[in-house]
Each structure stands twice: as structure tokens, then as C-alpha cells.
Amino acid sequence: MSDDKRHLWKKVLSPLYWDDGKVVMLDQRLLPTREVWNTYTDHAQVADAIREMVIRGAPAIGCAAAMGVALGARALPGDPDPFWQGLLQVCARIAGARPTAVNLSWAVQRQQQLAERTMPQGVLAVRRALEDEAIAIWHEDIACCRAIGKLGAELIPDGAAVLTHCNAGALATGGYGTALGVVRGAVEAGKRLRVYADETRPFLQGARLTAWELQHDGIDVTVIPDVMAGALMSKGEIDCIVVGADRIARNGDVANKIGTYTVAALAARHGVPFYVAAPRSTIDRAIASGAAIPIEERPAREVTHVGATQIVPEGVKTRNMAFDVTPAELVAAIITEVGIARPPSETTVDALFERDFDWRAWE
Amino acid sequence: MSDDKRHLWKKVLSPLYWDDGKVVMLDQRLLPTREVWNTYTDHAQVADAIREMVIRGAPAIGCAAAMGVALGARALPGDPDPFWQGLLQVCARIAGARPTAVNLSWAVQRQQQLAERTMPQGVLAVRRALEDEAIAIWHEDIACCRAIGKLGAELIPDGAAVLTHCNAGALATGGYGTALGVVRGAVEAGKRLRVYADETRPFLQGARLTAWELQHDGIDVTVIPDVMAGALMSKGEIDCIVVGADRIARNGDVANKIGTYTVAALAARHGVPFYVAAPRSTIDRAIASGAAIPIEERPAREVTHVGATQIVPEGVKTRNMAFDVTPAELVAAIITEVGIARPPSETTVDALFERDFDWRAWE
Numbered sequence: 001m002s003d004d005k006r007h008l009w010k011k012v013l014s015p016l017y018w019d020d021g022k023v024v025m026l027d028q029r030l031l032p033t034r035e036v037w038n039t040y041t042d043h044a045q046v047a048d049a050i051r052e053m054v055i056r057g058a059p060a061i062g063c064a065a066a067m068g069v070a071l072g073a074r075a076l077p078g079d080p081d082p083f084w085q086g087l088l089q090v091c092a093r094i095a096g097a098r099p100t101a102v103n104l105s106w107a108v109q110r111q112q113q114l115a116e117r118t119m120p121q122g123v124l125a126v127r128r129a130l131e132d133e134a135i136a137i138w139h140e141d142i143a144c145c146r147a148i149g150k151l152g153a154e155l156i157p158d159g160a161a162v163l164t165h166c167n168a169g170a171l172a173t174g175g176y177g178t179a180l181g182v183v184r185g186a187v188e189a190g191k192r193l194r195v196y197a198d199e200t201r202p203f204l205q206g207a208r209l210t211a212w213e214l215q216h217d218g219i220d221v222t223v224i225p226d227v228m229a230g231a232l233m234s235k236g237e238i239d240c241i242v243v244g245a246d247r248i249a250r251n252g253d254v255a256n257k258i259g260t261y262t263v264a265a266l267a268a269r270h271g272v273p274f275y276v277a278a279p280r281s282t283i284d285r286a287i288a289s290g291a292a293i294p295i296e297e298r299p300a301r302e303v304t305h306v307g308a309t310q311i312v313p314e315g316v317k318t319r320n321m322a323f324d325v326t327p328a329e330l331v332a333a334i335i336t337e338v339g340i341a342r343p344p345s346e347t348t349v350d351a352l353f354e355r356d357f358d359w360r361a362w363e
Numbered sequence: 364m365s366d367d368k369r370h371l372w373k374k375v376l377s378p379l380y381w382d383d384g385k386v387v388m389l390d391q392r393l394l395p396t397r398e399v400w401n402t403y404t405d406h407a408q409v410a411d412a413i414r415e416m417v418i419r420g421a422p423a424i425g426c427a428a429a430m431g432v433a434l435g436a437r438a439l440p441g442d443p444d445p446f447w448q449g450l451l452q453v454c455a456r457i458a459g460a461r462p463t464a465v466n467l468s469w470a471v472q473r474q475q476q477l478a479e480r481t482m483p484q485g486v487l488a489v490r491r492a493l494e495d496e497a498i499a500i501w502h503e504d505i506a507c508c509r510a511i512g513k514l515g516a517e518l519i520p521d522g523a524a525v526l527t528h529c530n531a532g533a534l535a536t537g538g539y540g541t542a543l544g545v546v547r548g549a550v551e552a553g554k555r556l557r558v559y560a561d562e563t564r565p566f567l568q569g570a571r572l573t574a575w576e577l578q579h580d581g582i583d584v585t586v587i588p589d590v591m592a593g594a595l596m597s598k599g600e601i602d603c604i605v606v607g608a609d610r611i612a613r614n615g616d617v618a619n620k621i622g623t624y625t626v627a628a629l630a631a632r633h634g635v636p637f638y639v640a641a642p643r644s645t646i647d648r649a650i651a652s653g654a655a656i657p658i659e660e661r662p663a664r665e666v667t668h669v670g671a672t673q674i675v676p677e678g679v680k681t682r683n684m685a686f687d688v689t690p691a692e693l694v695a696a697i698i699t700e701v702g703i704a705r706p707p708s709e710t711t712v713d714a715l716f717e718r719d720f721d722w723r724a725w726e
Contacts, residue, residue, distance in 0.1 A: 031676075032673070032674070032675060032676035032677075032679075033673050033676075033677075196682075199564070199666070199674070199675075200590070201562070201564060201588040201589065201590055202588045204674050207666075207674045207675045208674055208675075208676075211675055211676050211679045212676045212679075215676055215678065215679050221679055221680070222679070222680040222681060222682055223666060223667075223675045223679055223680070223681045223682075224666070224681065224682045225564040225565045225589075225621070225622075225666055225683070226564065226588075226589050226590045226622075227563070227564055227589045227621050227622025227625060228621055228622075228682060228683075228684055228687075229625070230622070230624045230625035230628060230687065231621060231624060231625075231658075231684055231687035231688075232682075234624060234687070234688075258588070258590050258591055258594060259588075259589075259590025259591075259593070261593045261594060261597060262590060262592070262593035262594075262625060262629060265593060265628065265629055265632055266625060266628055269628055269632075295594075303562070303570075303586060303587070303588055304586075306669035306670065306672050306674065307669065307670060307671065307672030308670065308671070308672065309669050309670030309671065309672060310395070310396050311395070311562070311567050311570045311571055311669065312395060312562075312570045312571075312574055312586045313394075313395035313396075313571075313574050313575045313578055314395075314396075315578065316395075316574045316575075316578050316584055316585070316586055317584070317585040317586070318585060318586045318587065319559075319585055319586075319587045319591060319595075320588070320591075321591055321594055324591075324593065324594035324597070325594075325597075
């Protein structure tokens with residue numbers, strides 16, 4: 001792999017990159033006020049960084065995990081037996097950083113299986129293979145995002161005001177982003193856009209991360225409190241909406257960050273098209289409809305405090321549902337790397353799985 | 364006026380009271396973490412407290428202003444001419460504290476006109492009249508709220524989960540509250556309720572004030588981020604909604620805190636009744652519909668910071684519309700002290716103005 005391929009991050013905004021035996025990650029906990037890139041030389045540090053949310057977003061975590069395994073392999077003894085035993089420990093350490101993230105265990109398993117297959121060729125070959133695979137996983141994710149961006153761009157009118165919720169951006173993926181990939185794709189296609197970013201309480205991914213990364217790329221962005229989206233739509237100031245997805249059911253129901261459903265319901269009322277951008281891997285065809293998607297409740301502190309400031313009285317109850325479900329009937333289209341399901345239904349969703357995706361064509 | 368009438372605050376939660384020549388106000392800037400009652404002996408201090416938002420909410424500000432004038436009159440010379448000149452200065456100082464609040468100038472004018480009428484009876488009589496009038500203005504506002512609460516209680520089913528937005532509570536009025544007056548009225552009528560309080564970004568009146576005052580009164584309250592109301596409604600967890608109003612047009616369109624329209628639109632989608640509770644004085648019959656109500660844009664800092672924590676990158680644009688307009692068609696009923704406009708329309712709204720209200724019956 002040539003040097004510039006290893007440094008794809010220089011052309012596309014990424015939250016991490018592989019730098020010749022080191023993993024470099026943007027510390028997202030410090031955004032939006034400080035841009036600090038941490039360098040990791042040890043797999044245990046990478047595991048800690050994942051657990052401590054230096055990096056977040058399922059696809060981004062998968063990339064970091066794959067790089068962490070490659071990092072771990074470099075430091076292990078050259079003798080095959082202790083190397084293999086050590087590698088299993090490295091994989092276990094990283095996979096345990098956030099046990100519920102699917103992309104994390106998927107990336108670690110992919111690396112471990114690759115190592116097992118490559119072991120007959122010797123430790124040096126395994127080290128190289130893990131390193132190349134980590135970069136491949138990262139680039140594959142960026143390629144997916146760029147394909148989503150190119151397909152989705154066609155849905156965005158020139159001059160549009162685009163509303164987004166949460167951060168389905170470069171920072172949540174290997175780079176480029178899904179919903180914000182569509183924004184980037186439209187900008188690359190020469191369209192002039194203005195983006196409204198819902199701040200996205202309680203964790204403020206819109207205010208902190210979406211605003212930061214669009215400003216970084218020179219894309220016009222305005223942050224609004226979540227409560228303001230309805231007023232803007234009623235005044236005709238929003239032309240379309242693009243959000244990401246955490247999980248999509250076979251019928252096209254979409255689980256995404258809490259507040260997404262509210263935006264979709266307002267959009268339906270005002271005739272504003274509501275689009276979901278996500279890699280095909282987000283679609284869980286084992287789930288028939290959104291009703292079967294479990295909704296995680298998260299810690300109260302995200303609601304009761306912002307930074308050090310307490311905003312809810314001591315002893316008052318709170319709710320903190322992390323996601324909500326938007327029924328397929330409110331979704332104009334689901335944009336994936338292999339095509340657009342429009343309108344979403346079992347038929348149009350199934351059709352996406354009959355197509356191939358050649359990520360190397362996007363390099 | 365008997366002592367216990369002067370201390371109505373002991374029976375009804377009020378954000379202020381008159382304590383024998385002193386004005387005592389709860390410092391709402393420090394809520395929800397600290398309950399501090401400030402004592403004011405000087406009218407200029409009261410003016411400063413209004414300007415610095417120790418007290419907020421238009422009816423509450425009106426009460427504070429009337430008490431401030433009474434306070435000023437006590438400190439003026441006993442000689443009629445310098446007394447009258449001094450009183451005009453006191454009135455101007457207080458009226459200028461927040462020049463745009465209608466209730467503020469209304470209360471000051473009412474006091475000044477009373478003083479002018481009473482001057483022939485001497486300075487001592489004016490001082491007494493201003494003091495009694497300040498208490499009357501305060502008690503009248505509480506009486507309005509209690510009447511709203513009693514009428515509105517009939518609309519709230521026993522066992523209901525009631526959602527509210529912002530703080531239309533005791534803290535925003537002379538006491539008891541409008542939307543939260545309906546909650547208190549239902550509780551006094553023996554109904555068991557659970558209240559969900561939208562946190563109400565950007566200023567967080569729901570999280571900070573509504574939660575505090577309902578907890579204070581022992582009413583079951585749960586704070587949610589604004590983005591969560593839609594998910595709760597879609598799960599059938601909200602039975603009705605009660606909010607206040609900043610201004611109501613003759614056709615029943617309601618201007619209220621930003622985010623109110625979103626709640627109303629979600630309520631319509633889920634068949635949840637959406638009620639507005641407000642004194643009749645909130646209805647501006649000179650305005651035909653909500654389209655004519657101007658919407659104030661407030662400072663960016665309310666959006667970009669929470670306490671000392673910066674949540675939006677430096678240099679990124681924000682919007683901060685203070686209010687939105689809910690069309691009358693989304694409002695099941697407007698609850699006032701003289702009756703309920705159900706459904707709101709020019710006819711039902713006009714009918715409210717054919718009735719009398721005897722606030723002394725509520726003492």
C-alpha cells in the first residue's frame with residue numbers, strides 16, 4: 001500500500017489514522033473548544049481511548065479497534081507460540097473496551113481470523129497483514145461513506161437548507177460521514193448548501209461535533225436548539241433533512257438518536273423530505289419492524305449536568321432514552337452505498353442486498 | 364388587610380412576598396442548586412433585581428414592580444411636593460428595569476395613577492394605598508391562577524401523565540402558576556398525577572424551575588430532554604399536555620416558549636389533548652392571528668454556553684428564537700380564569716370577554 005493511501009485522512013476528514021506503527025486519534029471529548037490529536041503506541045492505550053470515548057460512533061470504533069490489534073501485534077515476541085497467545089490477549093483486551101458495540105467485536109474478530117489464517121506464513125507476515133487489514137477496514141468505511149455521499153447528493157437541491165440531527169459525520173465513521181457524507185457529496189457536486197445542526201441534547205453531538213466538522217470543512221453551518229426545528233420548518237426555512245441510523249429494520253423503520261422521530265414527524269407535517277443515510281451493514285433484516293428494536297436508557301447525569309453545571313434539582317427523576325424509532329412511512333428514502341431504497345419497504349430494502357459494492361473502486 | 368392575607372405566600376408557592384415594608388424574592392438565578400431568598404428595602408435594589416432576572420415571568424415581574432413602588436414611597440420625604448417628585452422618579456426607575464415587559468409598565472402605571480388619585484388625602488394615605496395595592500396586584504394574580512387551576516383541573520384525568528414545557532408555574536406568576544396551576548388544581552381535587560417536564564432549551568426553565576417548584580410541592584415530576592417528548596408520546600406514555608402562553612391571538616393561535624409548537628404537533632399526531640392555560644390578559648384581541656405576532660431573537664450565548672461550558676465551536680452561527688406560534692387548530696382548549704375556550708376560535712375567545720372575574724372571592 002502506497003504512502004498516500006495510508007494517509008487518506010489528509011484528503012478526507014477522519015477522526016483517526018494509522019501513522020507508520022502508531023495510531024493517531026482526535027480526542028472528541030475536548031471538542032469543540034480544543035482540537036487535540038493523541039498518538040497511541042500501545043494497544044492497551046487504544047482500548048482505554050475507546051472506553052473513555054476519545055473516539056465514538058460505531059464505524060469509527062471499529063476502525064480504531066482494528067488498528068489497535070495491529071499495534072498490539074507489533075509489540076509481541078517474534079516466537080510463534082507466545083506471539084499467538086499474546087495476540088489473543090490483545091484481541092480480548094480491545095474487544096472488551098465497550099462490549100456492546102457491534103462494530104468493535106466485528107473488527108476484532110476479523111483481525112483475529114486473519115491472523116489465524118496467516119500464522120503459517122510466520123509472525124512477520126501476520127504483523128504486516130494485520131496492519132494492511134486495519135487500513136483496509138478504515139478505507140472501506142470511508143469508501144462506503146463516499147458512495148453514500150455521491151448517491152445522496154442527487155437528492156439535495158442546489159441552494160438547499162439541510163437540517164441534520166446528532167453527528168452522523170466524519171467523526172463517527174472512518175471518515176467523510178454518512179448523513180454529513182451526503183452533505184459533502186452535494187458540496188463536491190457543486191451545490192451550495194446551508195446546514196442547520198440540531199444541538200442534540202443530551203450529549204450535544206450536533207453542537208459539539210457536527211458544527212466542528214462542518215466548520216472544519218468550510219461548509220456553512222448554523223447550530224439550533226432542538227426545540228427550534230419545528231419553528232424553522234413552519235416558516236419554510238428547511239428544504240430537506242438528512243440523518244444517520246443506528247439500526248434499520250427490514251420494513252425500513254429507523255432507530256436513531258433520540259429526537260430523530262420528532263424531526264421526522266415535523267417534516268411530514270410540513271412536506272419536507274426526510275432522508276436516512278447509512279451503510280447497508282446498518283440494516284438488520286432479522287428485525288421485521290422498529291417495534292422489535294430495544295431502546296437503551298442511559299445514565300441520568302447526561303440529563304442533569306452539562307459540564308460541571310447542574311441543571312436539574314437534586315433528587316428529581318429523569319429519563320434518558322438514547323434512541324427513538326422513526327416509522328418507515330415518515331422516511332422518504334434510505335441512502336446506502338449500493339443504492340437508495342425509495343420509499344423504504346421490505347421490497348426496496350431487500351433489493352439493496354442483491355447488489356455488490358467494490359470499495360476499492362473508491363480509493 | 365390582615366396579617367395572614369399579607370402572608371398568602373405561606374399557603375401558595377410564590378416567588379416573592381411583602382414582609383412589612385420589605386420585599387422578599389427568591390433568587391431564581393441560583394435555582395435549582397440553591398434556594399436563596401433576598402430581602403430588599405430599597406426600590407432601586409428591586410429594579411436591579413428585575414433587570415438581573417432574580418425574578419422573571421411577566422406576571423411575577425408586575426408584582427415585584429408594584430411592591431417596588433410601595434417600597435420607594437416609604438423612603439420619600441413626608442412633604443407632598445418632594446414626595447410626589449420623588450415618586451415619579453421611583454416609578455421611572457422601576458419601569459425602566461426591563462422596558463419591554465408589558466406587565467411591568469402596567470403595574471407601575473397602576474401604582475402611579477393610584478398615588479395621583481390619593482395625594483389629596485396626604486402622603487401617609489398614599490404610602491398605605493400603594494402598599495395595599497401592591498398586595499392586591501399580587502393576590503389578584505394568584506387568584507387568577509387558582510381560578511385557572513380549578514377550571515383546568517376538570518380536564519385532567521385521574522392518574523394522568525401530564526407533559527409541560529418551560530415554566531408557566533408559581534415562579535413565573537404571583538404564585539400558584541398557570542399551566543402548573545392546572546396541575547396543582549388537579550392535585551387539590553384529589554387526582555393522582557405524574558408530570559413530565561421538558562427541560563426547555565436553551566434557558567432550561569423546565570429543568571431548573573418547573574422541576575424545582577413541583578418537587579417543592581411534593582408533586583411527582585420527571586425531567587426529560589426536549590427531544591424525548593415525541594418518543595414518550597409514541598409509546599403512549601403521555602395522557603395530556605398543559606403549557607402557558609406569552610400572547611394569544613384573537614383566533615386562538617398561541618405564542619409561547621420555543622418548542623411549544625413541536626410539542627403541539629406531536630400531540631396532534633398521537634391524539635393527545637394539548638391545553639393552554641393563561642390569564643385572560645394574555646389574549647391580545649387586536650391581533651387577528653399568530654402570523655402577526657413578532658418573534659424575538661435572543662443572544663447567541665444562551666445557545667453556545669451552559670453555565671461556563673462552551674458547547675458550540677467558536678465562530679459557528681446559531682439561531683435563538685425565543686418563541687414559536689402554535690396554530691389554534693392544534694389547541695384542544697384555552698383555560699382562563701373566567702372560563703375555557705374549547706375549541707379556541709374567535710367566537711369562543713370573544714365569549715371570554717363577556718364574563719366578570721371577582722378575584723376577592725379567591726382570597
